[in-house]
Amino acid sequence: MNIPESGIAFDRIADTYDADSTNALVSRWLRRQLWAWLATLFPSGSYLLELGCGTGEDAVWFAQRGVRVLATDISPRMLALTEQKAAEHGVAARVQTQLLDFDRPESWQLPENAFDGVYSNYGALNCTANWSALGTALARVVRPSGCAAFGIINRFSLLETLWHAAHLDLRTASRRWRGKAIAQIGGVDFLIYYPTPRHFCAAFGAAWQPRMLRGWGIFLPPSDLYGALARRPRLFRLLCGLERCAAHFSPSAYLADQFWIVLQRR
Numbered sequence: 001m002n003i004p005e006s007g008i009a010f011d012r013i014a015d016t017y018d019a020d021s022t023n024a025l026v027s028r029w030l031r032r033q034l035w036a037w038l039a040t041l042f043p044s045g046s047y048l049l050e051l052g053c054g055t056g057e058d059a060v061w062f063a064q065r066g067v068r069v070l071a072t073d074i075s076p077r078m079l080a081l082t083e084q085k086a087a088e089h090g091v092a093a094r095v096q097t098q099l100l101d102f103d104r105p106e107s108w109q110l111p112e113n114a115f116d117g118v119y120s121n122y123g124a125l126n127c128t129a130n131w132s133a134l135g136t137a138l139a140r141v142v143r144p145s146g147c148a149a150f151g152i153i154n155r156f157s158l159l160e161t162l163w164h165a166a167h168l169d170l171r172t173a174s175r176r177w178r179g180k181a182i183a184q185i186g187g188v189d190f191l192i193y194y195p196t197p198r199h200f201c202a203a204f205g206a207a208w209q210p211r212m213l214r215g216w217g218i219f220l221p222p223s224d225l226y227g228a229l230a231r232r233p234r235l236f237r238l239l240c241g242l243e244r245c246a247a248h249f250s251p252s253a254y255l256a257d258q259f260w261i262v263l264q265r266r
Contacts, residue, residue: 012186052124056082105137217257
């Protein structure tokens with residue numbers, strides 16, 4: 001398989017990804033909220049497909065709770081780190097890895113109706129705009145009534161827009177509005193796509209029924225501002241409390257940095 005630019009980019013930052021991103025204070029807090037939610041969707045004994053596993057943080061957490069995971073990514077180095085992390089935590093038997101290109105889901109060699117559900121975290125699906133083909137492919141491999149739970153970086157982030165506009169950086173303030181932008185990671189340029197919740201649902205196809213929608217990042221800032229917030233613990237605690245309250249109102253998903261959506265296979 002030819003590795004696209006996004007895979008090369010994440011290969012280059014894989015070895016420092018946990019230190020730079022996973023272990024950030026805000027990132028850890030958001031992940032704990034997400035895990036509490038995912039635990040209600042996917043109980044022990046489930047078999048899950050993960051799209052964009054990164055260094056395996058979520059796959060290992062699931063495996064420790066008796067869930068089997070096929071962890072996939074377009075970055076070979078991320079997959080190697082996932083295998084290493086699973087072995088270090090004693091759950092290698094429950095975590096398999098596979099290289100998948102999210103731009104070409106029609107080429108996937110996955111068994112039909114094999115998975116109880118599928119999930120993707122931290123905007124992995126923003127690296128493709130081929131959501132229609134993705135929805136079709138997942139409808140083939142996820143069992144009827146199975147759930148898809150995705151964290152998607154939103155097209156409009158109110159906090160990001162206000163912050164950068166206040167600093168007179170209008171280009172950054174409006175970077176998502178066209179629905180796509182050039183990202184540079186690890187010295188590699190590639191396109192990132194930003195759907196709205198409505199756009200993503202429509203593209204994913206009629207095989208999937210919306211079940212839940214919530215926003216994350218109404219009061220907590222985008223990742224490029226995590227460091228500033230970590231230095232202000234009282235402000236951080238206040239914003240976390242506000243975030244918990246706002247996240248349960250589905251309209252917040254249209255203004256948040258990310259939206260979390262659950263779709264159910266018809």
